[in-house]
Amino acid sequence: MNFPRMVVLIALACGTALAQPQPAPLTVTPLRDGVYLVKGGSGANTGFVVGEKEVVVIDAKMTEASAREMLAEIRKVTPNPVRTLLLTHSDGDHVNGLPGFPQGLRILAHANTRKDMEAAIQTQNQGALAPYLPNETLTQSRTLSIGGVPMELLYFGPAHTSGNLIVLLPRKKIAFVGDLLLVGRDPLIHRQKGGSSAGLVNVLRRMLALDADTFVSGHADPLAKSDIQALLSSVEAKQAKVKALIGQGQTLEQIKSAMGETAAAGGRFPTLVDVIYQELTAKP
Numbered sequence: 001m002n003f004p005r006m007v008v009l010i011a012l013a014c015g016t017a018l019a020q021p022q023p024a025p026l027t028v029t030p031l032r033d034g035v036y037l038v039k040g041g042s043g044a045n046t047g048f049v050v051g052e053k054e055v056v057v058i059d060a061k062m063t064e065a066s067a068r069e070m071l072a073e074i075r076k077v078t079p080n081p082v083r084t085l086l087l088t089h090s091d092g093d094h095v096n097g098l099p100g101f102p103q104g105l106r107i108l109a110h111a112n113t114r115k116d117m118e119a120a121i122q123t124q125n126q127g128a129l130a131p132y133l134p135n136e137t138l139t140q141s142r143t144l145s146i147g148g149v150p151m152e153l154l155y156f157g158p159a160h161t162s163g164n165l166i167v168l169l170p171r172k173k174i175a176f177v178g179d180l181l182l183v184g185r186d187p188l189i190h191r192q193k194g195g196s197s198a199g200l201v202n203v204l205r206r207m208l209a210l211d212a213d214t215f216v217s218g219h220a221d222p223l224a225k226s227d228i229q230a231l232l233s234s235v236e237a238k239q240a241k242v243k244a245l246i247g248q249g250q251t252l253e254q255i256k257s258a259m260g261e262t263a264a265a266g267g268r269f270p271t272l273v274d275v276i277y278q279e280l281t282a283k284p
């Protein structure tokens, strides 16, 4: 997801001449020994983990400039080189900064994230990503150790997209979850990338069962299990309500209005109610 671009698009749609906002300065926050959160710059929050002889970066920012700035911040923390990138999913605000990294890194992601990136290269003018396609893909969870740091790359099925990985650091009890957790808005489900609101409920339940206490979102301050529980309850309540209203024969427009959604809700993205409705009324 990309909030600044959304602001610009809304401004353009409204015919106003707002200048593109400058990205906020990058900030690096230590979360727990050797684990850092990077906020600001262009694109989603990222993170990095300092291992014995190398650094692992989680997500790549949205522009080359912000990626380079992140690399400069990492050098202030450790002389260890970045050798591995883990991608939580394929959205541009998480991967379009890849060309700011040196080529030849180990890049791990879900196979569907690689597919989405290949599509972006073809259809969205993102040819600069070609040398940075994930060179190690997975379709199910994997346990590994990088730079002496145990990690679990967890795949719990489609949710925000069909390729979202969670990076769990079991010894630190921290999980980087990308856009599986957003705050202050309904969850965003990219159906065109195989996302699913029913899948999100399953993923949130699996997340609640993890032995972790800090959940790093692409677009919020670190969250706790109580935040996940609140989100799960709200998605389940919306699913139940949409289902009941469909059962009463209401149209999507009637349902959205009954649930307080304006025509502009969601901006350029379908709303959660749109997505739930599509899922519940899809022909098998």
Ligand SMILES: [Zn+2]
Residues within 6 Å of the ligand: 001, 089, 091, 160, 179
């Ligand atoms: Zn996203």
